[in-house]
Amino acid sequence: MSRQKRAARRLSTGTDRESQHRVTNLWQDAFERLLRNRAAVIGGILVLLLIFLAIFANVIAPYHYARGDSDENYMVPLWLTKVMPGNMENYATIGNKFSLGADYLGRDLLSRIIYGARVSLPVGFIGATTALVIGLVYGCISGYYGGKVDDIMMRIVEIVYAFPTMLLIILLMAFFKTTFGGAPEPGTASYTFNKINDAIDGLFGLQGGGIFFIFMGIGITAWMGTARLARGQILSLKEKEFIEASRMIGASDLRIIVRHVLPNIIGPILVSVTLDIPGYINTEVFLSFIGLGVDPPTPSWGSMISDGAKAIRSYPNQVLFPAIILSLTMFAFNFLGDGLRDALDPRMRGTQ
Amino acid sequence: MGRYIVRRILWLIPVFLFISIVTFALVHAVPGGPFDREKPLPAEIRANLNRHYGIDQPLWKQYTDYIGVTRNPQGEFSGVLQWDFGPSYASRSRTVNDIFRDHLPVSLKLGLVAMSIAVGMGVPLGVVAALKQNTVWDYASMTVAIFGVSVPSVVLGPLLILIFALTLGWFPVAGWGRLKQMIMPAIALGLGSSAIIARLTRASMLQVTREDYIRTAHAKGLSEKIVIVRHALKNALIPVVTVLAPMFASIVTGSFVVEQIFAIPGMGKYFITSISNRDYPVVMGTVLMYALFLTVSTLVVDIIYAFLDPRIHYD
Numbered sequence: 187m188s189r190q191k192r193a194a195r196r197l198s199t200g201t202d203r204e205s206q207h208r209v210t211n212l213w214q215d216a217f218e219r220l221l222r223n224r225a226a227v228i229g230g231i232l233v234l235l236l237i238f239l240a241i242f243a244n245v246i247a248p249y250h251y252a253r254g255d256s257d258e259n260y261m262v263p264l265w266l267t268k269v270m271p272g273n274m275e276n277y278a279t280i281g282n283k284f285s286l287g288a289d290y291l292g293r294d295l296l297s298r299i300i301y302g303a304r305v306s307l308p309v310g311f312i313g314a315t316t317a318l319v320i321g322l323v324y325g326c327i328s329g330y331y332g333g334k335v336d337d338i339m340m341r342i343v344e345i346v347y348a349f350p351t352m353l354l355i356i357l358l359m360a361f362f363k364t365t366f367g368g369a370p371e372p373g374t375a376s377y378t379f380n381k382i383n384d385a386i387d388g389l390f391g392l393q394g395g396g397i398f399f400i401f402m403g404i405g406i407t408a409w410m411g412t413a414r415l416a417r418g419q420i421l422s423l424k425e426k427e428f429i430e431a432s433r434m435i436g437a438s439d440l441r442i443i444v445r446h447v448l449p450n451i452i453g454p455i456l457v458s459v460t461l462d463i464p465g466y467i468n469t470e471v472f473l474s475f476i477g478l479g480v481d482p483p484t485p486s487w488g489s490m491i492s493d494g495a496k497a498i499r500s501y502p503n504q505v506l507f508p509a510i511i512l513s514l515t516m517f518a519f520n521f522l523g524d525g526l527r528d529a530l531d532p533r534m535r536g537t538q
Numbered sequence: 539m540g541r542y543i544v545r546r547i548l549w550l551i552p553v554f555l556f557i558s559i560v561t562f563a564l565v566h567a568v569p570g571g572p573f574d575r576e577k578p579l580p581a582e583i584r585a586n587l588n589r590h591y592g593i594d595q596p597l598w599k600q601y602t603d604y605i606g607v608t609r610n611p612q613g614e615f616s617g618v619l620q621w622d623f624g625p626s627y628a629s630r631s632r633t634v635n636d637i638f639r640d641h642l643p644v645s646l647k648l649g650l651v652a653m654s655i656a657v658g659m660g661v662p663l664g665v666v667a668a669l670k671q672n673t674v675w676d677y678a679s680m681t682v683a684i685f686g687v688s689v690p691s692v693v694l695g696p697l698l699i700l701i702f703a704l705t706l707g708w709f710p711v712a713g714w715g716r717l718k719q720m721i722m723p724a725i726a727l728g729l730g731s732s733a734i735i736a737r738l739t740r741a742s743m744l745q746v747t748r749e750d751y752i753r754t755a756h757a758k759g760l761s762e763k764i765v766i767v768r769h770a771l772k773n774a775l776i777p778v779v780t781v782l783a784p785m786f787a788s789i790v791t792g793s794f795v796v797e798q799i800f801a802i803p804g805m806g807k808y809f810i811t812s813i814s815n816r817d818y819p820v821v822m823g824t825v826l827m828y829a830l831f832l833t834v835s836t837l838v839v840d841i842i843y844a845f846l847d848p849r850i851h852y853d
Contacts, residue, residue: 271705348553349560350832352791353825360813360821361564468690475692475795476810488692495696495799499711502700509693516688 212453212530219529226525232518240303244391247297248285251392252483258283258292260501270502277500287503289493291483295504298485299511304390305474305486306467306515309400313466314459316405321412322455326443328413329420340417347410355403355469359478362399387484395484400473404466415458419451453530461523464516471512487512542844546837557829558618562601565822591625623823628815634823637808644714645797645804649789651720652728656785660732661778664739665771671744679736686733691792695726695799712801723800727792731785738781742774749773776846783836790828 220226239246263282267275286295328339366379383398390397423429424447432442473479474488482489487508494505579587588594592603592611602608604624606617616622623634632640667679689697702722703711713719746752747770755765793806801807805824812820 271700344549345553345556348833348836349557350787350790350829352787353829353832354560356813357561357564357821357825361567364568364816464688468692471690471692472791472795476798477814491692491696492798498696498699499704502704505696506700509696513689513693516690517684520684520688 216453216526216529220525223525223528225521226529229518229521229523229525232514233522236303236307236515236518239300240307243300243304247294247300249294249297251293251298251301251485253297254288254291254293256292258288259290260497261288261292262501262503263287266503270506272499272502274501286507287501289490289504290497293483295490295507298490299487299508301392302485302487302490302508302511303515304392305395305397305400305480305484306470306512308390308397309404309470310463310467310519312401313404313408313469314463316401317408317412317462318455318459320405320409322416322448324409325413325416326420326447329417330424330439330443330447332421332424336417340414343410343413347414351407352469352472354407355473356476356478358403358406359399359473362402363396363478366399392480392484395480397480397484400470400479403473404469408462408466411462412455412459416451416455419454420447423447423450457523457527457530460519460526463523464519467512467515467519539844543841546840550833550837553833554830557833558605558826559601561822561825561829562604565818566597566600568816568818618826623827624819626812626817626820628812628817628820634819637820638805638823638827641803641805641808644802645793645806648720648723648727648793648797648802648804651724652789652792653731653785655724655728656731656735656789658732659728660735661739661775663732663736665743665766665774667736667740668743668747668774669766676740680740683733683736683740686729686736689729691726691730692795692799694729695723695796698722698726699799712799714800714802714804719800723796723802726799727789727796730792731781731788734781734785735778738778739774742777743770746770746774776843779839779843779846783832783839786835787832790832 220230258279258281260278261281261284262274262278263285264280266287267278267280284294284296286299289295289298324339324343328336362379366376366383371377379398383396384393386398386401387393387395429442429446432446437445470479470486471488471491474486475492477489477492479488480486490508491505491512494501494503494508497504578584585594589611592600595603595611599608602617603610604617606615606619606622608615610616617624621635623638626632626634626637629637663679663682667676667683670676699711699722702708709722710716710719752765752769755769760769793804794810795806796802797804797806798810809821809824812818812824
């Protein structure tokens with residue numbers, strides 16, 4: 187092959203690749219960039235694994251999360267006595283029935299950790315979804331219509347936003363727990379909420395867990411950040427010519443928002459929502475730790491850490507394993523979120 | 539600028555109103571009175587107690603009494619505005635004020651140490667990472683930062699106990715009073731914030747060191763140290779001020795769990811106990827006080843920021 191031919195070939199394949207590149211859209215580009223980011227890929231795989239764990243918890247977990255036997259409380263497998271600090275072998279009931287040991291009621295730690303994913307992951311995703319849906323709708327309306335509507339809507343957000351989130355959630359949860367707990371009369375609002383809660387608990391296979399109330403507590407506070415972000419994005423976008431143009435040809439507001447505004451602002455919002463997921467998971471852990479989260483015997487990593495911390499001197503395994511899985515989850519979502527941000531907005535790489 | 543500050547301070551009024559009404563409403567919507575016992579009290583005693591504490595009054599009156607803008611059943615103005623948070627239902631001999639006096643200083647001390655750790659570790663880590671960008675130093679400090687962001691204090695507390703108290707025996711497992719007992723809880727509380735500060739400092743430092751005035755400073759022959767400290771760091775730290783307010787919030791809420799883990803007799807530990815005891819005046823008082831503290835500190839941080847960054851104009 188002559189040199190010219192090879193050069194021509196190189197040129198043509200080059201242009202080929204370029205034309206191919208032109209047809210890929212923003213999302214495919216972003217996805218390719220995401221795949222090249224090793225930390226994000228590891229995070230993504232971990233997240234998928236956790237989802238798998240949560241969905242098939244009833245198959246994977248060796249025991250049911252509430253199954254306990256008082257003869258087996260604090261039972262510790264032999265291998266743990268060798269690696270844990272202290273001298274467990276002198277006082278603990280040693281038995282290899284549970285691979286990570288049993289808790290103070292003789293319940294299998296491993297099974298409870300696996301079922302715990304059914305609390306933590308939904309909380310993360312529901313938090314993100316409410317933030318996305320409510321925040322986006324609220325922010326879009328406020329930003330797009332502007333003027334008085336915007337003024338009023340943003341003042342409301344500003345006031346509620348000033349309430350420190352965690353304190354508001356604590357109050358809400360204390361309120362939900364006492365008002366909707368127990369067995370309220372049929373026909374009241376509490377009764378309806380209780381029924382919804384039972385249905386959702388049943389959906390996750392965690393009867394009597396009270397997850398719905400955690401969803402509500404987090405949902406009520408989660409959307410405001412997104413609303414402000416969406417509004418800001420729209421304000422900078424709505425004066426652009428292509429919005430003007432589409433209004434000129436008679437497109438309805440809804441069509442303009444959905445077809446022209448949303449696709450242009452969704453990237454940064456998705457990133458911010460993903461980066462908030464560890465926060466929602468942490469909120470649930472925090473609530474369960476202080477006794478305002480899921481109701482026993484439903485396992486939550488937070489309540490397991492809380493129970494385990496009380497026995498940390500004698501049985502460090504009780505607190506260590508739920509702590510490890512929680513940190514892994516947080517790492518996974520943080521890596522994925524960071525990677526998503528770098529992929530969707532390469533200019534932001536390496537900054538906050 | 540003056541107008542901006544006045545407007546922000548006036549804005550606190552509706553915010554405080556909202557926070558206090560929501561807190562009061564949620565706490566009072568909870569069914570069951572404070573004097574419900576397993577063995578019911580005689581009706582006359584109940585009525586007397588209710589009258590004494592003003593529980594027989596309409597709800598709005600109870601609210602205004604609690605805030606301290608109307609006379610309470612004892613005929614006094616005595617509410618939050620007069621720094622009186624009312625009686626505690628769980629410990630009859632102490633008022634909420636007494637509880638604050640006993641437990642708040644402990645939390646305050648812990649919070650201050652945690653904050654010093656957050657700033658003292660976060661800023662140097664961020665600066666080193668930025669100055670040695672893309673070197674081992676950078677990666678090491680950013681790994682520490684990712685660790686700090688991903689490991690919440692709920693996890694970090696027990697982890698520190700396991701490693702440094704139970705395995706190495708350097709620190710006592712729990713307790714309060716000696717300096718040695720303060721270090722682990724303060725790290726558990728402050729590390730998350732220090733990670734956020736480190737990441738922000740790094741990003742901001744990277745941006746600043748590319749500015750023209752840094753090149754000018756170098757060009758006129760200033761030493762590297764002076765350029766970094768006087769010119770770069772001073773400007774790079776301005777955006778870092780903005781994370782101080784959320785940092786306070788995370789330290790306040792973090793103290794609830796950290797004090798529980800390390801058995802520290804602070805307000806956070808007492809607050810958790812009050813929730814399980816349903817001692818609502820204490821819950822309400824703590825939430826209100828912390829909420830007020832956090833909103834005011836957000837305001838102060840915003841005003842400081844406005845002073846520090848003259849490029850930003852406020853109308």
